[in-house]
């Protein structure tokens with residue numbers, strides 16, 4: 001396909017997908033014949049056939065021989081994300097998640113978290129990021145303007161930007177929290193990947209830091225085993241909240257996790273993962289040299305800002321067509337202003353395949369629109 005033909009096919013397919021998803025084309029609706037679709041959009045009949053093939057492959061339409069193409073009875077209730085399509089191909093390479101998800105899960109979780117936040121009268125305020133961490137001046141200004149009760153932060157190996165805050169930045173954060181009497185929530189889920197990090201916020205300000213981590217990234221997300229280190233005078237409230245919302249982990253999981261922490265299994269596993277992540281980042285640095293990449297040399301993911309004239313949805317879809325699933329920036333954006341960027345998780349393809357996958361990704365982006 002020439003570049004413009006592929007772009008036309010994608011454009012028409014996206015329009016139809018959006019109308020099916022928002023309900024304006026209802027289940028069972030007979031869609032135009034290939035010839036009519038081609039005439040309406042000024043595309044070749046073969047392109048119209050490709051449009052329907054695309055919609056069929058992601059389960060939005062069905063074709064009945066001799067009768068035509070119809071909107072599927074129960075289309076998946078969500079937007080058409082580039083990564084969905086790739087998941088339908090068995091050969092798809094998933095650079096978006098560390099483990100598979102089912103259609104609709106992300107929306108379900110997002111909506112529930114919003115509801116929970118609203119029920120607790122929590123409102124979230126974003127703080128802009130500089131290249132190496134949060135903008136502490138902006139945070140201080142926000143705390144002066146409004147009563148901020150807690151600051152959520154990932155000082156060691158931020159997801160998705162990979163930063164590790166310096167000792168000075170950490171002290172700056174602690175000073176702001178003390179000045180404005182805020183709790184610090186330190187998410188250390190990926191901290192084990194950093195080789196050397198300055199002391200945790202929990203060590204600098206134990207009186208106001210809630211340190212949260214889990215074994216999801218280092219051992220297995222299936223364990224569902226996490227832990228919270230809370231200031232002494234608030235520990236009771238955390239225990240009560242955990243009991244009210246979760247009760248407790250099954251004993252066998254607690255026993256396994258405790259044993260693996262105590263006998264050094266977790267530490268050994270973490271060292272292997274650091275090594276693996278380093279190798280993967282080195283391949284990514286090499287293949288993506290010259291592109292706008294932000295990453296920690298030890299992290300499992302990277303943040304790729306696309307050239308200004310490219311739209312991330314289109315790029316994600318083109319990648320999905322080639323069997324590469326990526327995460328778009330929306331999932332990480334805290335405001336309506338979403339950067340045209342992709343987050344690439346490097347951990348799921350076998351190490352020997354990673355270079356070829358990233359080369360294909362680069363090629364696809366550079367050829368855009370195909």
Ligand SMILES: Cc1ncc(COP(=O)(O)O)c(C=O)c1O
Pocket residue numbers: 154159187189213214215216221226
């Ligand atoms: C920023 C961040 N915090 C925490 C977690 C840990 O999640 P859990 O321990 O619930 O699996 C993740 C996992 O994706 C994460 O990306």
